[in-house]
Amino acid sequence: MTTSNSANLNQQISATADSRSEWSQAWRRFRANRIAVGGLVVIVLLVLMAIFAPLLSPYDPIDEIFRGMRGGSPTLAHPFGYDHLGRDLLSRVIFGTRVALIVGLLATGIAVTLGVVIGAVAGYLGSWEDTLISRVIDTLMAFPIIALLVVLAAVLGPSLVTTVVVIGVTGWARFARVVRADIMSLKATDFVTAARAVGVRDWRIIWRHLLPNVMGPIIVLATLGIGGIIILESALSFLGLGIRPPNPSWGGTLADGRAFILRFPHIAFFPGLMIVITVLAFNFLGDGLRDALDPRERD
């Protein structure tokens, strides 16, 4: 009992020491990557913009309608111009950051959680559970995701909650696939056999010994996925199945702009630009994290 306890302690101590140096090494590699740090800075700014949207936006995004200014072009007081109803476009775009980030982060959170749990179960248990889960993963990966989102959003009724849940619940497959494959190969390693020989229970092996080893790739995949999810959200809002008007979202404003694209092209221009900037920032961050966390994959 004492020996196993001290062995356990030793193992824990060396594990913390190792992981600390590994993470700090990764952080050093990440800091050296200027593009990735730039992406991180932009994301921090976007988060601040979302939090302080009421303070930053010069006008009310919904209620303040300027008469006679429908589709008005940008001016000094309204740098992004007016939308199709005469509301200040800059304020609507600033508030739209909230929707983009909430959906991007929450939906990714749901997808990662589901993916890790389902993938770990499939990879660890093997047998018929694995076969069943693998078929479901294949199905989700094979299907044009936007078609699924459109159907589900139409069924549940479009709203912010629907958008988050629907994107999260349909997006776990790629995480599950990576976790499953990694867990399957890790399961055969000596430290898992050792843990099992000592009598460690299955869920503890998964939680303490396997998942920490899979976290690197998952963090990278999640970060790279956020951009895609923000595009999905705006596509859904663009098709009229995401965030409901009058609430400001980038995709929704783009859809407003679409109807007047040849008369007031600026309405569609600015929200799209914000989407591009945000997606680029998350992609740069993700690329940087990949290089930092897994130097072997560097090209």
Add this chain to the structure above:
Amino acid sequence: MLTYIARRILQGAVVIVLISVGTFFVIRLMPGDPTYLLLGEGEIRISQEQMEAIRARWGLDRPHHEQFFIWAWNLLRGDFGDSLIRKGIPVRQMIFEAIPVTAILNVTSLALALLVAIPAGIIAGVRRNSSFDYSTAVGSTLGVALPNFWLALMLIVLFALYVPRWFGDLPLIGRIPPFGLKSWQGYILPVLVLTTEQMAVLTRVMRASTLEVLTQDYVRTAYAKGLPNTIVLVRHAVRNALLPVVTVIGFRVAFILSGTIVVETVFAIPGIGRLFTDSIFRLDYQVVQSLVVVLAVLVVVVNLLTDLTYAIIDPRIRIN
């Protein structure tokens, strides 16, 4: 090989069955009663009996699982039923009219994308860290981050608003229409949009696989034999570097179809994607559920074909 093919076909069939069962029941949860939509807008007085008659005519009065088996059996016989909303038009006809439009759009853009992405990826990989490498990296990074619906709108603004204003009609092309497919010029903008994303992704893949192949022993051997640079590249490197591109194309069919749904809606193009969104908004069950199955079959078949192509052209793949 034969058992492998048989297993893959069986797996594909399972995927298709899962998707059709899923869609059929999910769609029936949609709010709104198609019976009312059939009657059209406005205050139409209708008796309970008439209502029942309409429901019976469309089989909407039967239990859901019965409706499903009737529908699935008809599908297997190639009968997709009639559109609920566009009265009397067979769904099959609607889908078969839309497929060529979508096929032309996507095959053209995929071909264009490959035409650019393969040489660009090879050159970027061979001349690593050159200015060409950096500019393709910037281009493909942007291409991935641009939402296709926004790119579509911006191209409409550029080519339908500013180009005619600044330059008048273009030589050979004339005026590019912003929406619809009344003339061949209507294809230009949607193809451009669909090409951009594929091009960005495929250039990346091609560059990465070129880099990978160049470190292989057989490339070093070829150089050691004294073969000229071009022969090594063309015969040894590129041929092998093309393999991952085949897989990625198969893998991306689902994404390509997603792109079509949005792009066709923006440009008001009467293809599969537009039919899909229109039918969703009209609650046209018959069309939506049949379309979903058609899409699923398409994806499964293309995936199977790419995997088989891969196995045939690359003898190193051992099928177990």
